[in-house]
Every structure is written in structure tokens, then in C-alpha cells.
Amino acid sequence: MFKKTLNHLRYLKNDRKWQKTRYLSVLTLEGTAKQFYDTHYDDWQVDHHLFLYDVRDGQQLDDSPFELLRYYLGKYPKTVHVIVAAEKHVDIIKQVLYFWNLQNDTRIIIVQQFSNQHMQYLLTAKYIITNAMIFSNILVKRESQILVNTWHGTPLKKMGYAMPGGVMGSWNVIRTLMMTDYLVLPNQYTADIFKHDYRLTGLFRGEIVVAGYPRNDVLVNGMLDDQLKKMQVELATDQPVILYAPTWTGDSATLDGTHNGLEKYLDVLQKIQANYSNYAIKFKPHPYVYESILNDDRFAKYLIPSWLNTNALLAYTAILVTDYSSLFFDFLVTKRPIIFLDITDNYQSERGTYLGSTTLPGPFTTKVSDVIEWIGQIDQVQINYHEQYHHFVNEFVSEDDGNATQRVGELVQHELKLKTRGNLSVLINGEDFSTDKFSPLVAKKISNKVDVSIVVYVSHLLDNWYGKQFFSNVDDTMSNTRIFVNDDMIIDDSWQQLNIIGQRVVGTQTFDILLIEQQASSLHQKILLTLSDTVVMVPNTQREQWLLALNYQYISSINDLAIWQTKAANPSILSQIKEELK
Known part of the structure; x- marks a missing residue:
């Protein structure tokens, strides 16, 4: 009992700190913009x-x-x-x-x-x-x-x-x-x-x-003469280009350029350049580390301007060297060679990939020396990987015929008739982590035929006992559950404003059922009441007043949970609720 009380006091302390930070965030440029947008x-x-x-x-x-x-x-x-x-x-x-x-x-x-x-x-x-x-x-x-x-x-x-x-x-x-x-x-x-x-x-x-x-059309159609001339001026070369384009590895390079990752990038560029003066070696880093590299003069002769169109650059590239960047899929359209170089120590174990390195449409290595050797034998590399390359082209870029922009551009002009859902959709309030009826445990009991979403209030995801309860249970529900997060600072609690916030939280979705198992009420729950025509909840006087204000009617109870509905609710939902909660 003492430990639970202590945990609760820690939570309240952290929550007050969070609330102060959130109030200050409203005064930021983005916070002010959001207020203007909602108003x-x-x-x-x-x-x-x-x-x-x-x-x-x-x-x-x-x-x-x-x-x-x-x-x-x-x-x-x-x-x-x-x-x-x-x-x-x-x-x-x-x-x-x-x-x-x-x-x-x-x-x-x-x-x-x-x-x-x-x-x-x-x-x-x-x-x-x-x-x-x-x-x-x-x-x-x-x-x-x-x-x-x-x-x-x-x-x-x-x-x-x-x-x-x-x-x-x-x-x-x-x-x-x-x-x-x-x-x-x-x-x-x-x-x-x-x-x-x-x-x-x-x-x-x-x-x-x-x-x-659409972005791959230029790889089929090529650039217009004017853009081609400008590209040559920007790259300051008429030599064939080897483009080194690693992805972001998740670390944060420092502005002074001393980060180990930047040194590794530079080592790759310098070693390739030292061995192949007949190529122009160019570097396109991930946008997350671009500014750090821009401030390091050692990269100046390699660095591609950040504004230069990526796929226009690929159209101009003879050989692509990359690691896990999605650029290589686009580059398949050109049928030109790709070499895979991973200079990280633990990317596979920390982030992971969908495809194994042995299945890729080009050789994979962790050594720059291998890359240098393969560039010298690039025609043979293409022959060795012809079958895998051909498979990747068919699997990933078979639709890229140079006309994708026109097809997509015409399609999205039409008003879309939203698809109907086949399964019952349930939104569960995951706000209170202190009770024995923590919502994800209920989600585990709901059949896989039901679509389940859990919505949490971001202030509760603090480094404390309550947050730990959430993260220790949530993984068990992930096979049939998604998480929405209420990140809004509630300043105006009018129904109009709460409806906007509710739509923001769940991406303008609505749900067949809202399930609230918590005994206490909150403004967070008041937001959720705008997202469904059927509410199943632990009885609570404040929530009942809110529901009446929204023209809900009390229907019945099951397993100590009250069922409320609007006139717009689907009548068949009642029987489905009883089946799931029996």
C-alpha cells in the first residue's frame, strides 16, 4: 500500500512538471498556429x-x-x-x-x-x-x-x-x-x-x-536539356558519377563534425576517390545529418546541394553505393549497378530490415575495400547479380513506365467514396494505468474479429509506475491493436473544440464502440465521447451528464458496464457488445 501511494505521489509530481511544459508549448510558433487553426x-x-x-x-x-x-x-x-x-x-x-x-x-x-x-x-x-x-x-x-x-x-x-x-x-x-x-x-x-x-x-x-x-518518371524519361545542363553545372563534372547515399542510422551527428559516423562517411568517400579518378564521387547524406556535414569543409567537394532533386540526381548516376536507403529501389528503374555498404556497428540488431543482405540486387559488404574492388569489376558484378536484379525490378518497380505522375494525378482528382469496414471497431480508453482492469488486458480478451484501438493521454506516459504498466502490457495486444495518443493541451472544453481534438487524435476516424473502464472521469474522456455513437462504461455521474448533453440515451447494463447510445447508433451493435463482453 505504501509503495502504491509513493508511486502515485511521484506520478503527480511528474504530471505537474509535464503540465507546465505543455502550457509553455502553447506559446511556441507551432502551438500558436494550432490555436489559430482550431479557432x-x-x-x-x-x-x-x-x-x-x-x-x-x-x-x-x-x-x-x-x-x-x-x-x-x-x-x-x-x-x-x-x-x-x-x-x-x-x-x-x-x-x-x-x-x-x-x-x-x-x-x-x-x-x-x-x-x-x-x-x-x-x-x-x-x-x-x-x-x-x-x-x-x-x-x-x-x-x-x-x-x-x-x-x-x-x-x-x-x-x-x-x-x-x-x-x-x-x-x-x-x-x-x-x-x-x-x-x-x-x-x-x-x-x-x-x-x-x-x-x-x-x-x-x-x-x-x-x-x-511519380518521382520515378524522370528515371524512365530522363531530364529536359535545360535541367541536364544545370545538373552538370551543379555537380561541376562531366565524368560519370558514383553516388554514395547512406540512410540515417538513428544517431545524432554533432554540429562540429566530430561524430564517429561522419568520420566513417568521409573515409568511404576519400578511399573511393583515391582509387577512381575517372569517376566523380558525390555524397548525398540523409537530411537529418545534412547540416552537420555542410559545416565540415572536408565534405565540400563531395556534397550534393540539399535542394537538388533526388531522382533527377539518380538519373545522372552511374553507380549507386548505399546501405539501407530506399533510394536503391528507385534506382532499379535505371538498370544500373548498386553496391551495398554498411559501415554501422549494430544497425541490423537495433533497427532491422525486411530483406536479408544475401537477397539484394547487388553485393553487400561492411568493408570499403570490397567496394573499391567491385567498382573495378562493375561489369562482372552486374552479370553476377543479374538474376537477383531482374527479380527486384519485377517485384518493386514493374509499374514505373514513365507515366505514373499522369495516372496518379488523374486518379486523386476524384472524390473518394470511403470504404465500409467489415469488422466491429472498438476504441478503448487507456488513460488510467492504476486499476486491475487496465484496458489492454481487456483488449486481449476481445476476439480477433474485432478491430481494437487504444487511446492514451500523453501526460500519463511518464517515467513512473503508471507508464511502466502500460508498456509492460501493451506489447501483448499489438497483434490486433493500434495506439492513438492524445497530445493536445485542452484549453477550451467546448464541445466544438473537443470534437476537433478528438478527430485530430484518431485521424478523423469514428468507432462503433467506445469502452471506458475507469471509475473517475476526465477531460480526456470528454474528448473521446465525440468519437462513437455507442459508449460502454463504468457508471459515472459526470460522464452521464456529458452524454446527456450530447443526446445519448441510457440503454442497458451488462457486467456492471452501462451502455449508452445516440439515435444514430447501429441497432445490431448491442448484440455484438453482449457477445464480446459476456
């Missing part, structure tokens, strides 16, 4: 001629969203195209527009990320096109908007719930995916991974599009 959520009509592009959270203008931008500029001359730019990346986006001769197109507007203007465009754009939107959790897609998510490649490294820490590391990705109308993926392999490891199966009602990858 004006219903103030403006959606503009059917307005497109908004958010590429890697405003840090780039690249990838499939940019190919769709160029397509729509040509096809629809009376449309307006808004590009979101993080403050430090405006010049990068302007350089991209210059490279493609779009710098003077008056239909293109660059808007600063988190400004009031950005929020207004985010609320009024008919089409929101992104390749991730991983980090910002402002968007709550309006009913008449169309969200197109092209993601950013075919995964070799494990994703979502398949990677260590993926349960809590993926909640905002899953939230964004659930809002998506058209999820454009490069191949069926990627689609299957997303369905399982981002828990789309059972709840996602949008359409997964596998029709080729």
Missing part, C-alpha cells in the same frame, strides 16, 4: 482550385508531391499551388523552382510554415499533398478536403510497429495515414507492410494506390 476551423469554405504541398514538413520541395505539382501546373492553368516552407528552408525551395524554371510562375505561392496564412491555406485547400507530415500534428482534414500521401519510398529498414520502439514512435504517422484519402505507394510489397506495421487493416477507409511512383 478558425469552420470559418472559411474549401477552395476547389487550391492545392497545398507539404514535403518533409516544409523542409524540401522534392519527391512525388513535386512531380504532381508540375503535372497540375501544366494540366490546370487556373489553379493555385501553395508550398509550405519552414523558415530556414525558403531559399532551398526557391532554388528548386529556379532549377525547373518555375521561379516566375505567379500561380505558385510559398508560405512560411506555422504562419496564420499557412493555417488558412491548410484549412481551405481542396487538395493537400504530402510525402509524410510526420512531425506536425495540426492537421484535422475537413470533410470536403482530399489528402494525398505519397510517402517517401519503398522500405528496406523496418517501419512502424515492426521496429524497436515503434508502438509509441509511430502514433503521429498512423494518425496522418488514417486521414489519408489516397495513399500512393510504389509497390504491393510496401502496401502490405503499411497495412500490417502501421495497422491500417481494419480501420483505414481510404484507397491504397499502386500505380507506379
Whole structure:
């Protein structure tokens, strides 16, 4: 008893610290933007001629969203195209527009990320096109908007719930995916991974599009003469290019360039250059470490400008050297050689990959000396790996015929009729971890025929006993469960505001049943009441008052749980509830 009381006091102390931090976060640029967005959520009509592009959270203008931008500029001359730019990346986006001769197109507007203007465009754009939107959790897609998510490649490294820490590391990705109308993926392999490891199966009602990858069209069609000349100027060479493009390994390189990972990158580049003066050796690091490398003069002659279109660069590349980057899947379209080099010590054990190194379409090594040898025998390497390479082409890029942008661009113009769900969907409040009836334990008892989601309040996931209860139990439910996280600071508890927050938390989804087993009520629960027409809960006076305010009616009880429904509830749900909770 004493230990439980002590744990509770520790929790309260940590919770107060968290609340203070959260209140301060409201004053940040993003926090202020979210308040503006929510306040004006219903103030403006959606503009059917307005497109908004958010590429890697405003840090780039690249990838499939940019190919769709160029397509729509040509096809629809009376449309307006808004590009979101993080403050430090405006010049990068302007350089991209210059490279493609779009710098003077008056239909293109660059808007600063988190400004009031950005929020207004985010609320009024008919089409929101992104390749991730991983980090910002402002968007709550309006009913008449169309969200197109092209993601950013075919995964070799494990994703979502398949990677260590993926349960809590993926909640905002899953939230964004659930809002998506058209999820454009490069191949069926990627689609299957997303369905399982981002828990789309059972709840996602949008359409997964596998029709080729727009960003790969340039690898089939090549660049226009003007862009080809600009590429040669930027790379300062007319020699064939060996591109070294490692992925992010999960470490944080320091700004002074002393991190061991940066030294390893430099060692690779210098050794290849020393042995092959007939090639231009170029380096494309992952965006997460680009600034660290930019500040190190030793990389200057190798480093590719961050704004240079990635797949246009691949079209210009003779040999690709990489580790686990998804770039190699795109590069398959060129039929040119790929060499795999892993200079990390523990990537496979810490992150893991979906495919084994022996199955890849090129030789794999952990030694730079092997890479140097293989470059000298590159024709023989291609012969040795012809069969595996051919298999990868058929498996991963068979749809890439140079016309993917047109196919995808035309498809996503249509209003999507959301798919109906086959199974009962249940949302469980995972807020209180102190009771014996911790929600994931109930989730384990619910049959696999039912789609189960658990929603938690982020303030409870602290380093204390309550959080440990959650993480010690949640893995047991992951085969048929996904996690949503309420990360919002509740300032206005009006039903209108709570409904916006609720839709934000679960990616605009609704559920057949909301299950609340906690005895005490909370504002977090008040949010959840907006997400279902049927509530099954432990009786509580405050919750009952809220339900009455939302026009719920008490129906019956089962196993000490009260059942409340609105008039819109599906009548057949009652029998299903009794079957699951008997």
C-alpha cells in the first residue's frame, strides 16, 4: 500500500512538471498556429482550385508531391499551388523552382510554415499533398478536403510497429495515414507492410494506390536539356558519377563534425576517390545529418546541394553505393549497378530490415575495400547479380513506365467514396494505468474479429509506475491493436473544440464502440465521447451528464458496464457488445 501511494505521489509530481511544459508549448510558433487553426476551423469554405504541398514538413520541395505539382501546373492553368516552407528552408525551395524554371510562375505561392496564412491555406485547400507530415500534428482534414500521401519510398529498414520502439514512435504517422484519402505507394510489397506495421487493416477507409511512383518518371524519361545542363553545372563534372547515399542510422551527428559516423562517411568517400579518378564521387547524406556535414569543409567537394532533386540526381548516376536507403529501389528503374555498404556497428540488431543482405540486387559488404574492388569489376558484378536484379525490378518497380505522375494525378482528382469496414471497431480508453482492469488486458480478451484501438493521454506516459504498466502490457495486444495518443493541451472544453481534438487524435476516424473502464472521469474522456455513437462504461455521474448533453440515451447494463447510445447508433451493435463482453 505504501509503495502504491509513493508511486502515485511521484506520478503527480511528474504530471505537474509535464503540465507546465505543455502550457509553455502553447506559446511556441507551432502551438500558436494550432490555436489559430482550431479557432478558425469552420470559418472559411474549401477552395476547389487550391492545392497545398507539404514535403518533409516544409523542409524540401522534392519527391512525388513535386512531380504532381508540375503535372497540375501544366494540366490546370487556373489553379493555385501553395508550398509550405519552414523558415530556414525558403531559399532551398526557391532554388528548386529556379532549377525547373518555375521561379516566375505567379500561380505558385510559398508560405512560411506555422504562419496564420499557412493555417488558412491548410484549412481551405481542396487538395493537400504530402510525402509524410510526420512531425506536425495540426492537421484535422475537413470533410470536403482530399489528402494525398505519397510517402517517401519503398522500405528496406523496418517501419512502424515492426521496429524497436515503434508502438509509441509511430502514433503521429498512423494518425496522418488514417486521414489519408489516397495513399500512393510504389509497390504491393510496401502496401502490405503499411497495412500490417502501421495497422491500417481494419480501420483505414481510404484507397491504397499502386500505380507506379511519380518521382520515378524522370528515371524512365530522363531530364529536359535545360535541367541536364544545370545538373552538370551543379555537380561541376562531366565524368560519370558514383553516388554514395547512406540512410540515417538513428544517431545524432554533432554540429562540429566530430561524430564517429561522419568520420566513417568521409573515409568511404576519400578511399573511393583515391582509387577512381575517372569517376566523380558525390555524397548525398540523409537530411537529418545534412547540416552537420555542410559545416565540415572536408565534405565540400563531395556534397550534393540539399535542394537538388533526388531522382533527377539518380538519373545522372552511374553507380549507386548505399546501405539501407530506399533510394536503391528507385534506382532499379535505371538498370544500373548498386553496391551495398554498411559501415554501422549494430544497425541490423537495433533497427532491422525486411530483406536479408544475401537477397539484394547487388553485393553487400561492411568493408570499403570490397567496394573499391567491385567498382573495378562493375561489369562482372552486374552479370553476377543479374538474376537477383531482374527479380527486384519485377517485384518493386514493374509499374514505373514513365507515366505514373499522369495516372496518379488523374486518379486523386476524384472524390473518394470511403470504404465500409467489415469488422466491429472498438476504441478503448487507456488513460488510467492504476486499476486491475487496465484496458489492454481487456483488449486481449476481445476476439480477433474485432478491430481494437487504444487511446492514451500523453501526460500519463511518464517515467513512473503508471507508464511502466502500460508498456509492460501493451506489447501483448499489438497483434490486433493500434495506439492513438492524445497530445493536445485542452484549453477550451467546448464541445466544438473537443470534437476537433478528438478527430485530430484518431485521424478523423469514428468507432462503433467506445469502452471506458475507469471509475473517475476526465477531460480526456470528454474528448473521446465525440468519437462513437455507442459508449460502454463504468457508471459515472459526470460522464452521464456529458452524454446527456450530447443526446445519448441510457440503454442497458451488462457486467456492471452501462451502455449508452445516440439515435444514430447501429441497432445490431448491442448484440455484438453482449457477445464480446459476456
